[in-house]
Amino acid sequence: MTTELFEDGVRDESFSALFSRALQGLPCSVVGVGDGPQPLPVASWVRDADDTDSAMLAHCVGPTLDIGCGPGRLSAHLVELGHVVLGIDVVHEAVRQTRERGVSAIVRDVFEELPGEGRWSSALLADGNVGIGGNPVALLRRVGQLLDPLGRVVVELSAPGVGLRSMWAALECGETRSRPFRWSLVGADAIADVATAAGFAVVATHDRSGRWFAVLEVQP
Secondary structure, three states, X not given: OOOEEOOOOOEEEOHXXXXXXXXXXXXXXXEOOOOOOEEOOHHXXXXXXXXXXXXXXXXXXXXXEEEOOOOOHHHHHHHHOOOOEEEEEOOHHHHHHHHHOOOOEEEOOOOOOOOOOOOEEEXXXXXXXXXXXXXXXXXXXXXXXXXXXXXXXXXXXXXXXXXXXXXXXXXXXXXXXXXXXXXXXXXXXXXXXXXXXXXXXXXXXXXXXXXXXXXXXXXX
């Protein structure tokens, strides 16, 4: 793995390398998304699913694709609920930890060819993963190709008032910074427009203890 130096002396490594370290317990932050560095909430990702997770996952139906599964807490809970689940993530360490929970998972980008294209009943975009790639409309259009004609997307959102924002972001762990990547935030106030542009309709929006999510279905 090669590294480079920014002008401020901070080393440059890949997103996957730094995210792997975060999942292994190294304190890391994301920069570029808010006003300053924001600590990655890794503790909330590596724990077991809680009640608010359960409330969101209750809206998944049938075989479910967990996009950006991370260390697998949500995939594992879906399995407990009786779903057929496949987790996908671009980070090997995330997939390894998901498999350790007894869940099927593969290292794959959502925009690459995936198993079961056109046959998934549900797709899950939790923990801000609607931001993957920095273009939520393009992401949801791709997800629509993965779903069966009656499929749905369960998508976690930012709070109302955030709107739709796209930016360059990076991870920082100590003196190491990842190469910049595109990311987006989608607020509950913006999801209807984003969904419509991607060929979906919002059938429900929910707020559970300050966590917002919506259920989208393919427009007839």
